[in-house]
Amino acid sequence: MTRQELIEQIRTKRTFLCVGLDPDPKKIPACIKQACREELDDDEEYDDSLAIMAFNQAIIDATAPYCVAYKPNLAFYESLGSMGVAAYEETVEYLHEHYPTHFIIADAKRGDIGNTSAMYARTFFEGDTQVDAVTVAPYMGEDSVTPFLGYDGKWVVLLALTSNKGSHDFQLTVDTEGRRLFEKVLLTSQQWASKDNMMYVVGATQGSIFADIRKIVPEHFLLVPGVGAQGGSLQEVCKYGITKDCGLLVNSSRGIIFASSGEDFAEVAAEKARELQQEMDLELSKAGI
Numbered sequence: 001m002t003r004q005e006l007i008e009q010i011r012t013k014r015t016f017l018c019v020g021l022d023p024d025p026k027k028i029p030a031c032i033k034q035a036c037r038e039e040l041d042d043d044e045e046y047d048d049s050l051a052i053m054a055f056n057q058a059i060i061d062a063t064a065p066y067c068v069a070y071k072p073n074l075a076f077y078e079s080l081g082s083m084g085v086a087a088y089e090e091t092v093e094y095l096h097e098h099y100p101t102h103f104i105i106a107d108a109k110r111g112d113i114g115n116t117s118a119m120y121a122r123t124f125f126e127g128d129t130q131v132d133a134v135t136v137a138p139y140m141g142e143d144s145v146t147p148f149l150g151y152d153g154k155w156v157v158l159l160a161l162t163s164n165k166g167s168h169d170f171q172l173t174v175d176t177e178g179r180r181l182f183e184k185v186l187l188t189s190q191q192w193a194s195k196d197n198m199m200y201v202v203g204a205t206q207g208s209i210f211a212d213i214r215k216i217v218p219e220h221f222l223l224v225p226g227v228g229a230q231g232g233s234l235q236e237v238c239k240y241g242i243t244k245d246c247g248l249l250v251n252s253s254r255g256i257i258f259a260s261s262g263e264d265f266a267e268v269a270a271e272k273a274r275e276l277q278q279e280m281d282l283e284l285s286k287a288g289i
Helices: 005-014 030-039 049-068 084-096 113-125 140-148 181-189 209-218 234-241 265-286
Strands: 017-021 069-072 101-109 133-136 157-159 196-204 222-224 248-252
Touching: 005 113, 005 265, 017 101, 017 265, 030 049, 030 133, 049 084, 049 265, 069 084, 069 248, 101 157, 113 133, 113 140, 133 140, 133 222, 140 157, 157 181, 157 209, 181 196, 181 209, 196 209, 209 234, 234 248, 248 265
Parallel strands: 017 069, 017 248, 069 101, 101 133, 133 157, 157 196, 196 222, 222 248
Antiparallel strands: none
8 A cells, every 4th residue: 555545545534543453362252252162163172363363353344444554463363373373364364355445564573684574574565465564673774674665565664662661761762962762763764765665653652752753754654552551642642743644543452452341342342443533533634634
């Protein structure tokens, strides 16, 4: 998906919501697990990956009208071994088949020496389960990132300033020139790619720092986790971070997909997503979009 196509989806659907697909098996509603067990033949054994796929499909169907993107977090799939990876691949295939206009971000946080990164890029950007974007760690520098940038219509989502408490350990440290580490990431990485194929992860909990970020990357898209369960404010993010083209993909995971543990989990997820979509519609209007 190109930058302009993403912008058009945001304008048309009046939302910049990204739903994180982080299906923790311990939190998947019991009704889903029971239904999966009942569908098994006598000689088949239950596996949590079956519940993950059923859960994801229900969440996607419920929230698709209110979002423009989905972000499956690879850790929740890879932790279950080959069947978990298969559930991830089936989730991506389901999105391709039923919701082809939704932007798909593989939250994998990859990044290694060049030849290894090239294999990671092939994993996510080639074949039947290719996605639109992948999150990448910048710590190893340019040659660890550029292999992901050789695919037309594909994006790198570079970690810049994350939402977790530990982000302050390194990302806000100041060098001898008075520049914070995340600022150096933003400045340096612009030499590798443009606003058309690179966006940045900036946590919603960082508040007014968004104003500093926009001074360096005024037009790049920002993927913003941390709204909802982590306590980030959508209004504050928009106050400092929204652009004339929106320039934001705000992610919510637990606050949507695990809003209910009962049989109404999909309906409640849809309601939470709809509430965010309505708030986003208002913010888009305020920004003249």
